[in-house]
């Protein structure tokens with residue numbers, strides 16, 4: 001039997017005009033549903049002068065303002081005081097049909113809640129199966145779930161989805177502890193491990209002491225990281241690949257019908273469910289929708305196309321991505337998104353928007369002549385900073401003086417060509433920049449006393 005590339009080829013392969021038409025049809029249905037079920041959404045939709053039944057194109061929802069994390073907290077506070085539950089006035093399903101609740105811990109005040117109806121679990125299971133199938137997992141494979149099981153959206157809901165796909169789930173969770181996870185991995189030999197990139201690094205660091213062997217001895221072939229950025233960073237990915245001897249993928253999403261995951265080309269993450277969730281490009285300065293062309297850098301706004309409980313409509317979490325719409329050489333369908341950070345990380349150099357992660361990625365392309373470690377040194381607080389921007393970049397071991405000069409020139413040229421700002425390059429010997437254990441730091445605030 002020929003193995004298929006996709007879990008659900010008919011639905012995952014829809015592209016171009018056919019996809020846009022399908023999305024517009026679903027928007028029509030979804031917005032009618034939102035308007036009929038939630039006073040909050042009715043106000044937003046009517047206030048923008050949008051009539052759901054008249055939607056024929058994706059642009060028709062542009063007049064509706066984006067929904068932000070801050071507003072998400074507000075609608076939760078409103079429902080708590082008015083309706084006696086914390087799930088938000090955007091909840092569309094009757095409370096007795098909400099059978100699942102997940103949450104992220106809020107940095108202040110209420111946690112952010114995610115709600116699921118039975119239908120939503122079916123959608124979520126479909127998205128999980130599409131994601132893991134693309135990574136090469138097949139029914140009968142063992143998968144260790146190392147994400148937090150307690151309330152985390154990538155925790156408990158994934159157990160059901162993976163079982164439905166026919167995978168053997170070992171749900172140890174991040175709560176299981178480092179030693180226990182390593183011990184169970186040694187015993188059960190999972191083909192894949194799902195966890196945050198920082199936990200994956202920590203496991204690799206502790207394994208010799210806790211199980212008397214490197215994590216490479218566990219036989220893990222596939223490591224899918226998510227829950228925080230990290231695996232999209234070429235230096236972190238390279239470290240994890242070497243430590244585990246595994247293919248390392250970066251994933252993002254986990255509710256509302258959307259998930260995106262990287263492929264073997266590692267040029268952004270493919271959306272696996274464009275029929276279930278819409279991703280729009282938003283200008284970070286004006287908040288207006290912009291056309292998502294190949295290479296567009298913008299904030300992402302998400303809209304559920306088939307979600308019942310607490311669906312999202314133009315939800316903007318402030319994550320900035322490079323939108324990659326050209327076909328990927330891996331052959332998988334789905335536009336790709338390369339996360340560059342949050343809108344608040346952005347620097348402005350002579351009117352040009354500079355995302356630290358984008359600088360890091362341009363530098364990393366010159367490996368192996370560079371180690372991938374780099375810092376942007378700031379002498380004053382951003383976002384507006386003076387030109388030229390000082391970059392400290394590590395070169396590899398054993399580079400001659402002349403090679404260093406050529407490398408420096410090439411780095412400067414590439415950054416000017418690709419990112420449109422002028423840097424000052426300071427090349428440093430390998431190992432000069434401190435490696436923080438679980439997080440890559442790209443900026444040195446010299447103005448605040450950092451060195």
Ligand SMILES: [Zn+2]
Pocket residue numbers: 262263264265266270328329330331332
């Ligand atoms: Zn690809």
